[in-house]
Amino acid sequence: MTALPGARDLAELVRLPAVLTVPGDAWSGAAWSGVAAGSGGALMPLGSALLYWSGMALNDWADREVDAVERPERVIPSGRIPASTALAVAGALGAAGLAATAVVGGPRALRVSVPLALLVATYDVVVKDSPVGPLAMASTRGLDVLLGAVAGPGHGPGAAAAPAVSVAVHTVGVTLLSRGEVHGTRPAAVLAALASTASAAALLVGATLRDPAAGGNDRRAALVLAAAYAAVVAGAQARALTDPGAARVRAATGAGMGGLTLLQSAWLAARGRTVAAVAVAGAGPLLRRAARAVSPT
Secondary structure (H helix, E strand, O other), X not given: OOOOOOHHHHHHHOOHHHHHHOHHHHHHXXXXXXXXXXXHHHOHHHHHHHHXXXXXXXXXXXXXXXHHHHXXXXXXXXXXXXXXXXXXXXXXXXXXXXXXXXXXXXXXXXXXXXXXXXXXXXXXXXXXXXXOHXXXXXXXXXXXXXXXXXXXXXXXXXXXXXXXXXXXXXXXXXXXXXOOOOOOOOHHHHHHXXXXXXXXXXXXXXXXXXXXXXXXXXXXXXXXXXXXXXXXXHHHHHHHHHOOOHHHHHHHHHHHHHHHHHHHHHHHHHOOOHHHHHHHHHHHHHHHHHOOOOOOO
């Protein structure tokens, strides 16, 4: 009889700290689509988190043979979690995530969460290492933003297009860099990541300055957070440009993951969601501390 995996092993399988980057997606989508702060939009990140963990577990299952060579310390190649158990965990978390989105947002949410779940599985199992891999991963984060837009009565997903595209563009850059975490990368890949960061910030600034619903203080807070995002993420990427070896690339990838919370919080601040913006911005430092115990990448 196979022993049940321990809590620490499960935390490594699903990259537990990385889930801190998830709530800001749905909350941003809810804010820009006009979903009330106290409605189901506040709970939609639960479904997003379960789908995210499902994707992480499925990723390790799909990568088990490569990890046996490149990262033998991971939970499947090290024997701490059998491959079949990891696959079962991924399936259970995915089903729970879809159920949670249905409870919060009903059939409208399923019209977003089902394609999101399918795209996560497609990325992990089929296209991750292909040229379209970064675009597929970026699309999952964009859909996660739109999931918040259907969490309650509001203007619908179209109103959340700007934050969805911004988060997706950011994710393209981080995903490109993450491919070089083991062996390093080419300067061209780092330049592409820098361009993604600049584009994500530009989308945020442009939308904030044009938004008639943004008050003066909200707009200023959003612009300050946008500047912080650019400094944190682009700064780490610039250092990787001077030395695109594995260590600098891993650092830049980690900065991109944590810096996403600054981008999300800026989108929230622009719409006056101060409490959510502070909570999401605070998730970045928490992620860095948690990463000392369990790697988020």
